[in-house]
Amino acid sequence: MVSYIIRRLLTLIPMLLIMTFLIFLGLEMTPGDAVSFLAGPEAMANMTQEQLAALRESMGLNDSFLVRYFRWLGNMCKGDFGYSLTSGVPIKTIIAERLPATLELSLAALLISTILGTILGLLSAMKRDQPVDRILTVAGMVGVSIPEFFFGLVFLLVFSINLGWFPVGGRLRPEYTVYWDHMKNLFLPSIVLGLSMTAGVMRYTRSSMLDTINKDYVKTARSKGLPEWRINLLHGFRVALAPVVVLVGFRLPMLIGGSVVIEQIFQWPGIGNEFLQAVRSQNYPLVMMIALLSVFMVLLASFLIDIITALLDPRVQLD
Amino acid sequence: MKHRERVLQAKMDRILEAEEQGTYSKKKRNRVVMRFMNNRLSLVGLVVFAIILLMSIGAPLFTHYDPLKISLKEVLQSPSGKHIFGTDKLGRDVFARVLYGGRISILVGFGSALGAAFIGVVLGTLGGYKGGVFDKCVMRLSEVFMSFPQIILVLLLVSMVGQSMGNLIMIFILTGWGGIYRMTRSKMLSIKQEEYVQALKAFDVNPWLICFKHMLPNALGPILVNITLSTAMFILQEASLSFLGLGVPLQIATWGNVLNAANDLQVLKSYWWLWLPVGIVISLFVLSINFIGDGLRDSSDPSQMG
Numbered sequence: 001m002v003s004y005i006i007r008r009l010l011t012l013i014p015m016l017l018i019m020t021f022l023i024f025l026g027l028e029m030t031p032g033d034a035v036s037f038l039a040g041p042e043a044m045a046n047m048t049q050e051q052l053a054a055l056r057e058s059m060g061l062n063d064s065f066l067v068r069y070f071r072w073l074g075n076m077c078k079g080d081f082g083y084s085l086t087s088g089v090p091i092k093t094i095i096a097e098r099l100p101a102t103l104e105l106s107l108a109a110l111l112i113s114t115i116l117g118t119i120l121g122l123l124s125a126m127k128r129d130q131p132v133d134r135i136l137t138v139a140g141m142v143g144v145s146i147p148e149f150f151f152g153l154v155f156l157l158v159f160s161i162n163l164g165w166f167p168v169g170g171r172l173r174p175e176y177t178v179y180w181d182h183m184k185n186l187f188l189p190s191i192v193l194g195l196s197m198t199a200g201v202m203r204y205t206r207s208s209m210l211d212t213i214n215k216d217y218v219k220t221a222r223s224k225g226l227p228e229w230r231i232n233l234l235h236g237f238r239v240a241l242a243p244v245v246v247l248v249g250f251r252l253p254m255l256i257g258g259s260v261v262i263e264q265i266f267q268w269p270g271i272g273n274e275f276l277q278a279v280r281s282q283n284y285p286l287v288m289m290i291a292l293l294s295v296f297m298v299l300l301a302s303f304l305i306d307i308i309t310a311l312l313d314p315r316v317q318l319d
Numbered sequence: 320m321k322h323r324e325r326v327l328q329a330k331m332d333r334i335l336e337a338e339e340q341g342t343y344s345k346k347k348r349n350r351v352v353m354r355f356m357n358n359r360l361s362l363v364g365l366v367v368f369a370i371i372l373l374m375s376i377g378a379p380l381f382t383h384y385d386p387l388k389i390s391l392k393e394v395l396q397s398p399s400g401k402h403i404f405g406t407d408k409l410g411r412d413v414f415a416r417v418l419y420g421g422r423i424s425i426l427v428g429f430g431s432a433l434g435a436a437f438i439g440v441v442l443g444t445l446g447g448y449k450g451g452v453f454d455k456c457v458m459r460l461s462e463v464f465m466s467f468p469q470i471i472l473v474l475l476l477v478s479m480v481g482q483s484m485g486n487l488i489m490i491f492i493l494t495g496w497g498g499i500y501r502m503t504r505s506k507m508l509s510i511k512q513e514e515y516v517q518a519l520k521a522f523d524v525n526p527w528l529i530c531f532k533h534m535l536p537n538a539l540g541p542i543l544v545n546i547t548l549s550t551a552m553f554i555l556q557e558a559s560l561s562f563l564g565l566g567v568p569l570q571i572a573t574w575g576n577v578l579n580a581a582n583d584l585q586v587l588k589s590y591w592w593l594w595l596p597v598g599i600v601i602s603l604f605v606l607s608i609n610f611i612g613d614g615l616r617d618s619s620d621p622s623q624m625g
Binding site for chain 1: 360459462463466467468469470471472474475477478479551555558559562563564565578581584587588591594598601602605606609610613
């Protein structure tokens with residue numbers, strides 16, 4: 001197992017190098033002076049042209065492309081991500097500030113969609129071709145067809161504006177003292193995001209479960225005279241879950257992307273909102289860094305998925 | 320019993336007769352169509368799809384309003400006989416905007432799906448058949464594109480190249496070809512093992528002919544399904560991006576741009592006709608495409624049934 005993990009980790013490295021290289025290329029190609037991105041605005045404010053040129057030389061901006069790339073990579077490893085062009089705040093600070101909000105929303109939505117999706121998918125597979133299954137299938141199709149922002153708008157109108165059950169947006173308010181206070185704010189966005197992802201999980205669980213209960217080892221279990229719930233849950237579901245884990249795992253990083261629109265509608269102060277602002281103001285360093293962060297999370301998630309799949313499915317060979 | 324036998328007998332005769340005339344195989348091909356027609360949901364989908372598509376294409380027949388004409392005397396009127404979906408903040412007729420907007424939204428969705436499919440299918444066919452360095456490079460490239468969450472990559476590219484309809488279609492193609500490429504490639508890899516391909520190879524048939532004329536048609540079913548479903552996806556993406564104000568430029572009417580008005584809480588609360596009907600139209604249209612795609616999958620690939 002350990003050697004499997006290490007081998008899998010090693011395959012991540014070339015991909016990370018390619019991705020960081022592309023992002024660096026993007027930064028080089030987009031307009032904007034690299035000095036302001038690297039040095040911060042205070043240092044820039046009182047400088048003459050000669051001083052700037054000297055600074056450029058001392059920062060190594062006149063070096064060759066590859067040298068600059070590896071220096072940039074080294075800085076990133078030390079935690080120096082550069083500065084936002086519009087506010088001058090270090091990008092590291094911005095991400096550290098915004099990431100918890102996004103993770104909170106994403107994890108809540110992930111939890112909702114996973115639990116609801118697997119239960120409904122399982123139900124659908126076990127009642128195959130019965131009315132329950134038909135209704136759930138059509139409901140799932142409707143779920144993936146409604147744009148999530150439209151879904152969010154309807155929820156916002158009904159539950160926040162008309163019924164007044166939930167706040168219209170935001171995350172933390174000055175009057176909140178206990179963590180649980182802001183559950184009210186979290187509720188609507190996470191439900192909308194969660195429900196919009198449920199259909200995918202449900203469909204996947206259903207087909208995966210149908211696939212498994214027709215396998216020989218499930219028939220063996222049945223012929224041994226095991227009770228039906230044991231067959232379904234221990235023999236069928238455990239294996240059927242593996243592909244579902246893959247799907248859920250891939251949703252994990254998508255959530256940074258997936259929550260962009262929902263964060264905008266509910267004024268959720270997360271990475272997605274920051275990303276949109278950066279895109280609008282063409283704040284390239286911030287755009288690139290958030291993109292890189294999301295890529296990093298995708299790669300990390302796919303690594304974790306492989307490990308978990310190996311643990312869940314006894315048929316996966318580790319060597 | 321006697322009667323049934325006679326009916327069967329007659330049917331058999333008909334088949335034999337058709338076979339003699341050489342028309343039987345044509346009937347057999349229609350089985351896919353027949354199975355599709357038997358799927359009630361797909362049929363409903365097809366009807367809804369056709370209605371919305373035709374109304375968008377023939378927009379001038381259904382409304383005499385200009386979707387871009389500003390009329391400050393008729394601002395924010397609620398739906399009435401004169402304006403079916405009411406008017407917006409600038410007095411533009413919302414119904415006309417939805418109809419004309421459909422043209423652009425469907426064009427963006429379908430155009431992007433076709434473009435992505437073209438690139439994906441060509442690369443996937445060649446890569447799957449030939450393998451080697453070319454295949455490895457393209458596979459790596461698709462991995463790079465697929466490592467980004469799609470909307471992040473789309474927004475990143477929008478920020479770099481700027482907003483326009485052409486750019487948006489290009490970006491969608493660039494970010495969307497990976498999925499269909501992988502599917503075509505894996506399909507090709509399995510078709511490659513079949514005996515008829517081995518035979519063609521043994522006869523030294525031109526490899527281009529083998530993959531595009533003899534192998535590709537056998538992978539067409541899933542490709543068609545993929546094009547359908549990605550059209551739905553791109554329409555949804557265009558709507559989201561335009562809703563955020565980062566898709567097609569605002570002066571062009573598209574479904575997403577009409578919905579853009581709902582960014583304002585006041586509009587959301589008091590002027591439902593500005594965003595509710597168009598939201599429902601998008602949902603219905605995408606739903607109908609998804610139903611069609613599902614029906615196509617069931618009828619073209621029996622192993623996927625159920």
